Amino acid sequence: xxxxxxxxxxxxxxxxxxxxxxxxxxxxxxxxxxxxxxxxxxxxxxxxxxxxxxxxxxxxxxxxxxxxxxxxxxxxxxxxxxxxxxxxxxxxxxxxxxxxxxxxxxxxxxxxxxxxxxxxxxxxxxxxxxxxxxxxxxxxxxxxxxxxxxxxxxxxxxxxxxxxxxxxxxxxxxxxxxxxxxxxxxxxxxxxxxxxxxxxxxxxxxxxxxxxxxxxxxxxxxxxxxxxxxxxxxxxxxxxxxxxxxxxxx
Amino acid sequence: xxxxxxxxxxxxxxxxxxxxxxxxxxxxxxxxxxxxxxxxxxxxxxxxxxxxxxxxxxxxxxxxxxxxxxxxxxxxxxxxxxxxxxxxxxxxxxxxxxxxxxxxxxxxxxxxxxxxxxxxxxxxxxxxxxxxxxxxxxxxxxxxxxxxxxxxxxxxxxxxxxxxxxxxxxxxxxxxxxxxxxxxxxxxxxxxxxxxxxxxxxxxxxxxxxxxxxxxxxxxxxxxxxxxxxxxxxxxxxxxxxxxxxxxxxxxxxxxxxxxxxxxxxxxxxxxxxxxxxxxxxxxxxxxxxxxxxxxxxxxxxxxxxxxxxxxxxxxxxxxxxxx
Numbered sequence: 302x303x304x305x306x307x308x309x310x311x312x313x314x315x316x317x318x319x320x321x322x323x324x325x326x327x328x329x330x331x332x333x334x335x336x337x338x339x340x341x342x343x344x345x346x347x348x349x350x351x352x353x354x355x356x357x358x359x360x361x362x363x364x365x366x367x368x369x370x371x372x373x374x375x376x377x378x379x380x381x382x383x384x385x386x387x388x389x390x391x392x393x394x395x396x397x398x399x400x401x402x403x404x405x406x407x408x409x410x411x412x413x414x415x416x417x418x419x420x421x422x423x424x425x426x427x428x429x430x431x432x433x434x435x436x437x438x439x440x441x442x443x444x445x446x447x448x449x450x451x452x453x454x455x456x457x458x459x460x461x462x463x464x465x466x467x468x469x470x471x472x473x474x475x476x477x478x479x480x481x482x483x484x485x486x487x488x489x490x491x492x493x494x495x496x497x498x499x500x501x502x503x504x505x506x507x508x509x510x511x512x513x514x515x516x517x518x519x520x521x522x523x524x525x526x527x528x529x530x531x532x533x534x535x536x537x538x539x540x541x542x543x544x545x546x547x548x549x550x551x
Numbered sequence: 552x553x554x555x556x557x558x559x560x561x562x563x564x565x566x567x568x569x570x571x572x573x574x575x576x577x578x579x580x581x582x583x584x585x586x587x588x589x590x591x592x593x594x595x596x597x598x599x600x601x602x603x604x605x606x607x608x609x610x611x612x613x614x615x616x617x618x619x620x621x622x623x624x625x626x627x628x629x630x631x632x633x634x635x636x637x638x639x640x641x642x643x644x645x646x647x648x649x650x651x652x653x654x655x656x657x658x659x660x661x662x663x664x665x666x667x668x669x670x671x672x673x674x675x676x677x678x679x680x681x682x683x684x685x686x687x688x689x690x691x692x693x694x695x696x697x698x699x700x701x702x703x704x705x706x707x708x709x710x711x712x713x714x715x716x717x718x719x720x721x722x723x724x725x726x727x728x729x730x731x732x733x734x735x736x737x738x739x740x741x742x743x744x745x746x747x748x749x750x751x752x753x754x755x756x757x758x759x760x761x762x763x764x765x766x767x768x769x770x771x772x773x774x775x776x777x778x779x780x781x782x783x784x785x786x787x788x789x790x791x792x793x794x795x796x797x798x799x800x801x802x803x804x805x806x807x808x809x810x811x812x813x814x815x816x817x818x819x820x821x822x823x824x825x826x827x828x829x830x831x832x833x834x835x836x837x838x839x840x841x842x843x844x845x846x847x848x849x850x851x852x853x854x855x856x857x858x859x860x861x862x863x864x865x866x867x868x869x870x871x872x873x874x875x
Contacts, residue, residue: 354756390753419743
């Protein structure tokens with residue numbers, strides 16, 4: 302299969318501290334891929350380099366075969382790279398609808414217009430409402446994000462990313478800090494995502510990872526330790542030693 | 552009265568929004584002896600509106616907005632006193648263009664920074680402008696100010712009179728144009744994205760917004776309006792002094808906006824009105840200590856009403872509605 306997202310020898314150092322060392326990674330089209338590793342393994346740094354929040358020290362990032370290593374975040378989003386954040390990064394004082402609509406408006410290229418009222422762009426509102434409905438958030442559309450329970454806020458994160466119609470979706474710990482009931486709901490949402498979107502999920506919840514992912518990469522101290530299907534990762538002794546302890550998921 | 556844009560906002564003009572205009576027109580007929588003060592208030596409302604656009608909606612904190620106001624004031628003044636350009640509308644357009652030019656050049660530099668660095672850079676810009684105006688005496692009159700400002704009748708018909716009637720109506724008309732422009736901007740998709748920038752710039756990057764350029768654009772628009780307001784002050788006073796520039800002028804505007812309420816559009820109406828009326832009355836009663844009264848007023852607002860005077864009004868209305 303062709304790689305929709307690829308990194309070649311990607312490195313990141315902060316002074317003497319190396320947080321990513323020669324990471325070679327491939328995300329296939331339509332993939333359901335998980336990136337796991339203990340705390341401090343460099344997972345979020347890796348995602349931040351992919352999205353352009355952090356500039357790599359060396360190496361290359363290819364999106365659909367195009368070198369995007371030096372592109373700004375906005376240019377990467379325009380090319381189909383969407384993300385959610387480990388800690389909710391929402392417009393907390395705005396409505397759920399506006400949280401999604403801001404992204405939809407950016408994608409449709411109307412966000413810079415200043416003559417017609419925003420509420421006059423019905424197509425943006427309708428698309429945002431339809432998206433919220435698919436995630437079970439339609440009734441929450443007029444509510445302030447601040448007033449939503451945390452689990453729903455995680456879903457709003459996903460809704461904003463989906464509003465960008467990404468080819469590649471990077472989900473940074475989508476179930477972090479949510480009760481198990483909400484984690485189950487998030488998993489259901491992830492299962493229903495369009496199959497043509499390649500998804501890379503970073504997650505500590507091993508149950509969710511092994512149920513969702515068809516391929517797993519294990520990152521340890523900024524390096525890829527091993528990569529393979531869940532059953533192989535679950536049996537790998539090195540993974541057990543550095544990350545999974547004695548529990549066995551395969 | 553909290554005016555927020557967004558994709559589900561009701562953009563219709565509600566009846567309380569006509570109140571400031573009715574009050575302004577009533578003041579014209581009922582308080583003819585206060586028209587000079589009235590014109591000054593109208594100018595500062597326009598000036599505060601320009602600040603509200605960047606501070607209240609885009610979240611750009613600044614202490615140096617006086618740079619654009621002062622630059623506009625001097626552009627109009629120099630044109631009128633030195634270049635023989637006496638048409639007020641030409642002066643106004645030139646001052647607005649001057650504000651825009653200064654806004655885009657300085658904004659393009661300083662808006663790469665955030666927080667305290669940005670605050671210090673805004674302060675530096677207005678301080679540099681102040682020093683240039685102070686030293687370029689041949690052009691600006693330096694510390695003595697620029698006099699000899701000649702303003703021809705508006706459209707060749709309406710002459711600026713001693714009682715300030717023409718100046719008042721002229722400022723009111725320009726304020727109306729500025730208000731309509733700002734109101735349109737905040738309810739537009741661009742305005743919604745500004746609110747997004749204020750709320751969370753990291754998220755705005757992640758949804759693909761050109762954050763930097765959008766900040767530069769709103770900063771330039773704001774500087775344009777501030778430049779026009781500066782020109783109005785020059786035209787109504789027929790004089791420009793150094794007091795239009797510098798930290799004190801920028802800080803005073805910030806105080807007015809905080810007093811009225813930031814990010815509410817009409818906070819920019821209430822703040823300068825209360826501040827300048829209080830200044831006028833307190834300066835008459837206590838010429839040496841009038842700033843003390845302003846200080847007390849500000850401390851009270853900051854301690855008890857973070858949303859400014861309009862914030863208090865909002866809270867009172869909410870309580871009344873909950874009881875009803």
